[in-house]
Amino acid sequence: xxxxxxxxxxxxxxxxxxxxxxxxxxxxxxxxxxxxxxxxxxxxxxxxxxxxxxxxxxxxxxxxxxxxxxxxxxxxxxxxxxxxxxxxxxxxxxxxxxxxxxxxxxxxxxxxxxxxxxxxxxxxxxxxxxxxxxxxxxxxxxxxxxxxxxxxxxxxxxxxxxxxxxxxxxxxxxxxxxxxxxxxxxxxxxxxxxxxxxxxxxxxxxxxxxxxxxxxxxxxxxxxxxxxxxxxxxxxxxxxxxxxxxxxxxxxxxxxxxxxxxxxxxxxxxxxxxxxxxxxxxxxxxxxxxxxxxxxxxxxxxxxxxxxxxxxxxxxxxxxxxxxxxxxxxxxxxxxxxxxxxxxxxxxxxxxxxxxxxxxxxxxxxxxxxxxxxxxx
Amino acid sequence: xxxxxxxxxxxxxxxxxxxxxxxxxxxxxxxxxxxxxxxxxxxxxxxxxxxxxxxxxxxxxxxxxxxxxxxxxxxxxxxxxxxxxxxxxxxxxxxxxxxxxxxxxxxxxxxxxxxxxxxxxxxxxxxxxxxxxxxxxxxxxxxxxxxxxxxxxxxxxxxxxxxxxxxxxxxxxxxxxxxxxxxxxxxxxxxxxxxxxxxxxxxxxxxxxxxxxxxxxxxxxxxxxxxxxxxxxxxxxxxxxxxxxxxxxxxxxxxxxxxxxxxxxxxxxxxxxxxxxxxxxxxxxxxxxxxxxxxxxxxxxxxxxxxxxxxxxxxxxxxxxxxxxxxxxxxxxxxxxxxxxxxxxxxxxxxxxxxxx
Numbered sequence: 001x002x003x004x005x006x007x008x009x010x011x012x013x014x015x016x017x018x019x020x021x022x023x024x025x026x027x028x029x030x031x032x033x034x035x036x037x038x039x040x041x042x043x044x045x046x047x048x049x050x051x052x053x054x055x056x057x058x059x060x061x062x063x064x065x066x067x068x069x070x071x072x073x074x075x076x077x078x079x080x081x082x083x084x085x086x087x088x089x090x091x092x093x094x095x096x097x098x099x100x101x102x103x104x105x106x107x108x109x110x111x112x113x114x115x116x117x118x119x120x121x122x123x124x125x126x127x128x129x130x131x132x133x134x135x136x137x138x139x140x141x142x143x144x145x146x147x148x149x150x151x152x153x154x155x156x157x158x159x160x161x162x163x164x165x166x167x168x169x170x171x172x173x174x175x176x177x178x179x180x181x182x183x184x185x186x187x188x189x190x191x192x193x194x195x196x197x198x199x200x201x202x203x204x205x206x207x208x209x210x211x212x213x214x215x216x217x218x219x220x221x222x223x224x225x226x227x228x229x230x231x232x233x234x235x236x237x238x239x240x241x242x243x244x245x246x247x248x249x250x251x252x253x254x255x256x257x258x259x260x261x262x263x264x265x266x267x268x269x270x271x272x273x274x275x276x277x278x279x280x281x282x283x284x285x286x287x288x289x290x291x292x293x294x295x296x297x298x299x300x301x302x303x304x305x306x307x308x309x310x311x312x313x314x315x316x317x318x319x320x321x322x323x324x325x326x327x328x329x330x331x332x333x334x335x336x337x338x339x340x341x342x343x344x345x346x347x348x349x350x351x352x353x354x355x356x357x358x359x360x361x362x363x364x365x366x367x368x369x370x371x372x373x374x375x376x377x
Numbered sequence: 378x379x380x381x382x383x384x385x386x387x388x389x390x391x392x393x394x395x396x397x398x399x400x401x402x403x404x405x406x407x408x409x410x411x412x413x414x415x416x417x418x419x420x421x422x423x424x425x426x427x428x429x430x431x432x433x434x435x436x437x438x439x440x441x442x443x444x445x446x447x448x449x450x451x452x453x454x455x456x457x458x459x460x461x462x463x464x465x466x467x468x469x470x471x472x473x474x475x476x477x478x479x480x481x482x483x484x485x486x487x488x489x490x491x492x493x494x495x496x497x498x499x500x501x502x503x504x505x506x507x508x509x510x511x512x513x514x515x516x517x518x519x520x521x522x523x524x525x526x527x528x529x530x531x532x533x534x535x536x537x538x539x540x541x542x543x544x545x546x547x548x549x550x551x552x553x554x555x556x557x558x559x560x561x562x563x564x565x566x567x568x569x570x571x572x573x574x575x576x577x578x579x580x581x582x583x584x585x586x587x588x589x590x591x592x593x594x595x596x597x598x599x600x601x602x603x604x605x606x607x608x609x610x611x612x613x614x615x616x617x618x619x620x621x622x623x624x625x626x627x628x629x630x631x632x633x634x635x636x637x638x639x640x641x642x643x644x645x646x647x648x649x650x651x652x653x654x655x656x657x658x659x660x661x662x663x664x665x666x667x668x669x670x671x672x673x674x675x676x677x678x679x680x681x682x683x684x685x686x687x688x689x690x691x692x693x694x695x696x697x698x699x700x701x702x703x704x705x706x707x708x709x710x711x712x713x714x715x716x717x718x719x720x721x722x723x724x725x726x727x728x729x730x731x732x733x734x
Contacts, residue, residue, distance in 0.1 A: 030594055031434075033586045034487035039480070040431065043424050052480045090477070095416030097477035331650070333684055334502035335471035335483050351405055361474065361484060 038076075046140045047075025055115060057139045063204045067120040067167070068132045069105070074115055074143060081108055081146030083178035084171045084251075084278075087117060088144025088359070091127055091135070097142060099357055100127045103171035103253075103278075104146060105205075107178040115143075118204060120167045150251065150278035152178065157249040160189050161242055163262060165196035165233060165254030171278050172251060173205055176219075180212065188218040192242045196224040196233040196254070233258060235265040246271060253278040293347075298374035299323045300342050308369050313349065314339075315364035323377055325364065332366035339364050344373030388652070388705060396705055397648025403697060404683055407690050411475060418689045419473055419481060422463050422669070429456035433613070434595060440605035449606075453613040455670075458620055460489050462672025467688045469498055474685075492554030493583045496576055500557045506684050510629060510657035511637045518629065518636065520552070521561045524728045526636045531731040538729045539722075549618035554580055620670070623718060624661070628677035631659045631720040633710040654681035655702060660695070660711035667714075668692060678709065 025037045032040065042049030047056055055072040063069055081087065087104050090097040102117040121132035150171050162172045172193065179188060197203035203223055213221040222241050224233050238245050246269060252262045259277050266275045293310020297317050306321035308314070315337050318325040328336020332350060338361040345356040346367045354370060355362070364375070388396070429452045436449030465488030467473070473481045487494050500516060508514035512528055519525045523542060524535045545552050558576045562568030591610040599606035635656040642653065661667075661675040668675050668691075676691035679698055686694070702709040712720075 030586065030590060031598075033590050034489060034583075035427075040427055042480075043427055049480075092416075095411070095413040096475055099477070328503045329507040331507070331647075333506050334498070335474070335685070336498070336503055338484055350401070351408060357477075360477070361482075 050077035053077030053143045054140050055143050057137050064202050067204050069116055069118045072115045082151045083174045084151040085146040085148040087146050090142030098127045105170050105173040107181045118170050150276055158189050159248045160191045161245055161248040161250040162193045163252040165258050168254030169195055171253050190218050192220045194222050199225050199227045249274050251276045295369045295371040297369050299377045300374050301377055310368055313365050314367055330365045332363055337364045340376040342374035342376045345370040393648040393652055397651050400651050407686050415687050426456050426459040437606045437609040438599045439602055440609050441602040446605050446609055450609040450612050454616045457613050457617040458670055463669055466672050471685045472687045491550045491584045492557050493579045496557035509654055511642050520556055525630050525724050527732045535729050539726050542725055546622045547615045547618055549622040624671045624674050626721050627661050627717040628674055630724055631717045634659050661717050662713050
């Protein structure tokens with residue numbers, strides 16, 4: 001059977017796509033200017049639109065009470081990923097698209113071409129409860145390009161340690177499954193995985209990991225249960241459960257407190273260069289309380305930081321700090337001042353609406369910071 | 378003589394701020410209500426427009442048959458009108474940015490017009506919508522070449538304005554493209570020649586692509602139907618230009634629409650800005666289909682008051698804005714297309730001549 005591609009939803013042989021369909025679409029582009037042939041193909045099936053990569057949910061698998069794995073068939077625009085990377089996922093809720101990032105748990109070379117993400121419902125959240133509980137097979141999700149450097153090094157490492165807690169296991173699962181998929185011929189690294197969860201029932205992927213542990217000599221897997229032990233995973237546990245941790249390249253993902261402790265521990269041992277850390281959020285979100293206003297604003301490209309109060313528009317804060325801000329009417333009419341939010345929380349000064357989605361374009365002339373905020377300017 | 382500059386209604390400052398507050402509340406109400414139905418509306422218009430465009434192109438490919446020519450030209454004209462008005466104009470205003478959809482966003486959208494989007498967004502969204510009908514600031518008031526108010530200075534070339542306005546209609550999108558480059562700004566020194574050349578290069582690139590598509594590529598593909606196909610495309614572009622010119626000129630130039638001086642708008646409050654937008658715009662009455670084809674610019678007053686609310690909501694807002702105007706004694710200029718169109722032309726003719734002493 002000829003190899004199939006994620007292109008055209010896996011329905012067409014790769015050679016046909018590469019040698020006929022792609023060149024034809026390129027040739028047709030002048031006929032669709034200022035649009036592209038993709039904009040028309042997308043009307044037939046959103047997965048055909050390579051300009052706005054999308055995927056279709058093909059199946060769902062419950063992992064725990066509040067976590068679900070989504071199997072997603074990527075469309076034509078999908079550019080592939082490396083194990084351990086995360087994926088911006090756009091879901092349409094009441095008409096508008098909301099973007100969140102989730103770690104890819106599928107290996108890049110998965111035979112059926114499907115992507116998997118595992119979503120844990122965050123209480124009070126908007127997107128994660130939808131993806132974890134309400135999304136149905138057939139739903140189309142938008143896919144951003146896979147990102148992140150929490151990946152396997154090009155040269156295999158003989159000994160690896162992975163420390164995770166809660167949903168911090170998801171990117172590590174992408175790494176592990178990639179290692180599992182590699183044939184025995186190339187020689188598996190020796191892997192120790194220490195995972196912390198409240199209890200066995202809340203521990204995602206436990207069945208798959210326990211089976212793998214029994215089957216594979218090169219994998220050691222330890223589950224730490226915080227409810228039973230009454231405490232979180234701490235540096236003492238690494239020493240005890242993995243005495244040769246100094247000799248292992250380490251990957252860690254979980255809550256900030258765990259990662260801080262690990263970074264400090266590895267730093268003291270002078271082993272920072274052998275530690276890979278994945279943080280789900282750059283900074284903790286400011287509280288949503290209406291009293292929490294203002295805060296430090298970073299302009300990441302300019303490398304400038306300034307402090308604002310809760311009523312000063314970001315545009316004025318930037319100009320005060322000497323950043324070359326795009327601007328227009330200065331009263332929320334013309335959309336000439338749009339700038340992407342890097343992280344943080346902002347308030348629309350006209351409506352009081354709070355937004356905190358990274359990448360969202362803000363009208364800086366009518367929005368103010370609520371807590372630590374950064375703009376991509 | 379009919380006055381074209383009605384006097385401002387005498388509203389107390391607190392009353393104007395009440396008006397502003399009411400409109401702010403209306404805006405908040407619509408913003409909160411936006412959702413699934415609105416998203417479906419714009420996606421339906423997009424699908425309809427692209428379907429009509431494909432249908433029109435296919436029919437024109439065999440347009441050597443007269444019925445195919447008629448059907449193809451009609452479909453393509455409708456597609457081009459929808460593309461410029463209900464889609465392009467409104468999406469570029471940011472009316473649909475709330476969808477969070479990079480495919481329907483003011484920063485990514487390009488339209489089927491001769492001129493590039495960035496230049497238009499600057500002159501339209503910024504200059505025109507901020508400075509609506511402020512003489513000397515809103516270049517759209519007369520588009521720098523026409524005199525439409527006794528408060529504008531008269532030059533002898535204005536005698537010709539009925540002629541060049543009429544002759545320019547079929548080429549309206551060329552006119553808009555050149556106008557957006559602000560050649561007048563180079564003369565007055567507001568725009569550097571370097572910036573002008575940069576914009577001219579961008580315009581040339583965009584115009585080449587759009588003209589080649591309609592007048593070279595599609596006719597060539599049509600083979601024996603090349604000539605009727607080219608004529609069909611020319612007809613569609615011209616009809617689209619006549620239509621957009623009609624709608625746009627009826628939005629600010631019929632009788633009853635006020636102009637403002639820079640002194641009047643210095644230190645303008647939000648309430649005063651709203652009041653100016655209402656007094657500086659005129660609506661056109663018509664059927665729901667007419668409103669869609671006009672890009673809902675037939676609700677010009679509502680559009681100017683809330684330029685970033687989705688256009689499908691203007692019809693719902695209009696009776697409430699009108700009621701509010703009546704309660705505050707503010708004139709609300711509206712009328713059927715024929716009346717507004719005639720009134721607009723009367724103004725062009727009248728102000729071609731200098732003011733009577």
